Amino acid sequence: MTDRAVSFDRSLDRARMGRARHARLVDAMAAQELDVLVLLGQGNVNYATGARMPDADQAQALHGRAVAAVTADGAPPIVWTSAPERVPPHLGTDVRPSLDLEWDDGAAQLCDALPPGRLAVDDLTVPLWRALADRDPQDASVALGAAKICKTADELECIRRAQAINEAAIAAIEPAVTSGVTGAGLTGHFVRQILELGASGSTVDPVWQVMASSIAGGPYSATGDLVFPTVTTEAPFHAGDVVFVDTGIHYEGYQSDYGHTWVVGGDVDARHREHCQRWLDTVDAVLEVAKPGATGRDLTRAAGEVYGRRPWLSHLYLAHGTGTESAEMPFVGTDLGDEFDASIVLAPGMVLVLEPVIWEDGRGGFRSEQIIAVTDDGFESLSHLRYEAYGVDR
Amino acid sequence: MASTAEHLTRTRAAMADAGVDVLVLGREGNARYVSGANRLWLAGTRPFAPSCVVVGDTGAVHLLSVTDDGVPPEIPTTSLYPISWNPLNLVTAAANAAAGTTVRSVGVDGISPLFATLLRGVFPDAELVDGESLLRAVRRVKTRDDVSAIRAAVAVAEAAFQAVVATAGPGVSATTLSGVFAQRMGELGVTTPAFAPVITVTGDRVAARVGVLRDGWAGVLARTWPDGETLAGSVATAVGALRPGVRLSEVAGDAVTVHGVGLGHEELAGTDILEAGMVLFVGVERDGGWWGDTVLVTDAGAEVLTSG
Numbered sequence: 001m002t003d004r005a006v007s008f009d010r011s012l013d014r015a016r017m018g019r020a021r022h023a024r025l026v027d028a029m030a031a032q033e034l035d036v037l038v039l040l041g042q043g044n045v046n047y048a049t050g051a052r053m054p055d056a057d058q059a060q061a062l063h064g065r066a067v068a069a070v071t072a073d074g075a076p077p078i079v080w081t082s083a084p085e086r087v088p089p090h091l092g093t094d095v096r097p098s099l100d101l102e103w104d105d106g107a108a109q110l111c112d113a114l115p116p117g118r119l120a121v122d123d124l125t126v127p128l129w130r131a132l133a134d135r136d137p138q139d140a141s142v143a144l145g146a147a148k149i150c151k152t153a154d155e156l157e158c159i160r161r162a163q164a165i166n167e168a169a170i171a172a173i174e175p176a177v178t179s180g181v182t183g184a185g186l187t188g189h190f191v192r193q194i195l196e197l198g199a200s201g202s203t204v205d206p207v208w209q210v211m212a213s214s215i216a217g218g219p220y221s222a223t224g225d226l227v228f229p230t231v232t233t234e235a236p237f238h239a240g241d242v243v244f245v246d247t248g249i250h251y252e253g254y255q256s257d258y259g260h261t262w263v264v265g266g267d268v269d270a271r272h273r274e275h276c277q278r279w280l281d282t283v284d285a286v287l288e289v290a291k292p293g294a295t296g297r298d299l300t301r302a303a304g305e306v307y308g309r310r311p312w313l314s315h316l317y318l319a320h321g322t323g324t325e326s327a328e329m330p331f332v333g334t335d336l337g338d339e340f341d342a343s344i345v346l347a348p349g350m351v352l353v354l355e356p357v358i359w360e361d362g363r364g365g366f367r368s369e370q371i372i373a374v375t376d377d378g379f380e381s382l383s384h385l386r387y388e389a390y391g392v393d394r
Numbered sequence: 395m396a397s398t399a400e401h402l403t404r405t406r407a408a409m410a411d412a413g414v415d416v417l418v419l420g421r422e423g424n425a426r427y428v429s430g431a432n433r434l435w436l437a438g439t440r441p442f443a444p445s446c447v448v449v450g451d452t453g454a455v456h457l458l459s460v461t462d463d464g465v466p467p468e469i470p471t472t473s474l475y476p477i478s479w480n481p482l483n484l485v486t487a488a489a490n491a492a493a494g495t496t497v498r499s500v501g502v503d504g505i506s507p508l509f510a511t512l513l514r515g516v517f518p519d520a521e522l523v524d525g526e527s528l529l530r531a532v533r534r535v536k537t538r539d540d541v542s543a544i545r546a547a548v549a550v551a552e553a554a555f556q557a558v559v560a561t562a563g564p565g566v567s568a569t570t571l572s573g574v575f576a577q578r579m580g581e582l583g584v585t586t587p588a589f590a591p592v593i594t595v596t597g598d599r600v601a602a603r604v605g606v607l608r609d610g611w612a613g614v615l616a617r618t619w620p621d622g623e624t625l626a627g628s629v630a631t632a633v634g635a636l637r638p639g640v641r642l643s644e645v646a647g648d649a650v651t652v653h654g655v656g657l658g659h660e661e662l663a664g665t666d667i668l669e670a671g672m673v674l675f676v677g678v679e680r681d682g683g684w685w686g687d688t689v690l691v692t693d694a695g696a697e698v699l700t701s702g
Contacts, residue, residue, distance in 0.1 A: 188580015
């Protein structure tokens with residue numbers, strides 16, 4: 001933390017959060033008749049134990065990862081890590097020296113140390129896959145999804161904080177978004193801001209995509225639909241560019257998700273305002289039905305059609321969950337289809353990142369994101385984006 | 395770009411030697427090696443999913459990507475498949491890539507119980523084998539173009555590191571210095587770190603370990619100042635022992651860390667024998683300080699790619 005860090009007025013009890021997550025995992029394991037859960041994904045290890053390794057590129061993260069094992073008897077979990085100081089004490093976790101699962105030796109040692117019984121894993125290296133072959137490992141995704149889908153108050157506070165930092169960092173860099181600035185330069189500026197504001201790291205290479213006004217005028221599309229996101233380059237922005245923004249940072253390992261649309265130079269015209277208003281109207285229609293008991297299908301129906309198309313990207317979703325992964329259950333509006341959406345029933349504690357995309361082909365469009373947590377009788381917004389540039393006070 | 399063709403040639407030769415018909419890859423470094431594609435960078439681990447497919451017989455490379463933006467022109471748009479939330483669609487895309495060829499062996503660089511089942515379903519006559527070891531061996535010795543790309547990454551890492559040195563001083567926190575590194579990296583046109591900067595400030599002593607990925611290739615260095623000379627000396631001694639034919643465990647150990655550098659971190663075992671063209675990070679950590687360099691193994695010994 002630095003003296004610039006964003007301050008928070010709600011409390012966060014990390015020990016209580018850790019105990020609640022562990023208890024939910026143990027319950028989910030019982031429901032799936034699992035005795036042992038082996039976790040390699042670093043978001044899952046954090047969920048189960050609170051242990052978080054430093055941010056790194058995938059290859060480095062695989063090399064340095066912590067590994068966790070949770071047992072259905074509710075005993076303290078085991079973590080194998082090179083950074084024991086990063087394992088919080090609240091669960092009485094059994095901390096052991098790191099095992100390198102990229103090699104047969106480490107995989108065999110893990111195998112020997114695991115308790116007996118029906119076992120599930122979230123991911124496997126090839127050596128661990130070979131080593132565990134006799135144990136017929138099950139897929140952990142159902143148990144993990146069941147445990148993680150509804151957040152505790154402390155988890156919600158982590159997301160709230162991550163989002164507040166992300167929003168403050170964007171507010172700090174937005175004045176720099178002018179003609180001649182490059183996306184890469186903006187990224188450097190942004191990452192410096194989030195660190196100084198108290199984030200634990202950036203999750204994704206920030207996206208500042210200059211949108212062509214038509215799908216055909218943009219990059220090749222394998223779906224025929226709008227292409228988003230593309231990778232940030234050194235190309236400079238120009239006045240009048242419509243920029244789709246997407247960034248994500250984390251706090252205590254919980255993810256923010258900030259999306260917005262900028263008009264470089266600030267010359268917002270009637271068309272931009274109309275697209276923004278259509279986006280807000282779409283979100284409002286979805287929020288109208290967002291309460292416990294509503295289904296994902298209710299949300300997609302509420303979103304309806306705008307300019308003759310479903311108002312989200314066909315290769316992505318209308319909404320996704322967020323937590324220790326930037327996109328996790330529940331997913332709404334994916335290619336899993338309408339029946340899947342109908343099977344998603346909102347419940348208190350679920351988090352939804354609503355990300356409709358308004359697109360009027362030939363005249364461009366608007367994309368932003370709003371994060372909500374489902375409450376006992378409706379929803380609470382975890383994000384606080386501003387639309388004054390579009391003449392909307394909200 | 396020139397290297398990608400060479401990468402694919404090497405990969406197909408290794409596949410032929412090992413009797414692997416198809417590679418189904420989930421790791422970004424592997425996918426980038428065979429395809430040259432620059433896809434959106436994400437921090438951290440992610441579960442295995444088929445995001446790149448190599449067919450040995452035809453040389454076809456299929457990629458999970460909704461667009462050809464960032465994809466080399468050698469890969470036709472017909473070889474791109476969009477992201478799907480239905481895992482079956484992803485293994486079907488892998489099977490489509492190999493349509494018309496006989497598939498008896500599928501190499502994977504990771505797996506999950508679900509994808510093991512689904513891959514066996516779409517490749518019913520094939521066994522699933524270790525594709526990660528295969529690519530590790532292929533990627534180990536760099537091409538001339540690979541080394542040029544690593545040199546360029548090292549140059550960015552060093553230039554961004556110079557901004558850290560220039561900013562360090564009384565009252566300047568490690569967090570600020572990490573931010574300065576990220577900001578300078580962005581000004582130099584690079585947005586992807588090899589890892590989050592590891593910086594400690596103890597009194598007037600600063601220890602920093604930093605790395606960037608430029609076009610996917612890593613450049614890494616570690617420095618401590620003031621009083622970094624003995625650490626530097628230890629690294630120089632270790633580097634002095636590098637030459638083809640030396641076993642890695644003869645150099646690494648005690649306080650000396652050695653790992654591969656390429657498209658990010660690359661795994662090496664203590665039993666690996668050094669060859670000319672390998673690129674290594676050689677580092678020492680002691681007494682709260684560290685020092686390390688990115689080093690190219692040459693016919694004569696080793697060339698330190700980092701400077702100063």
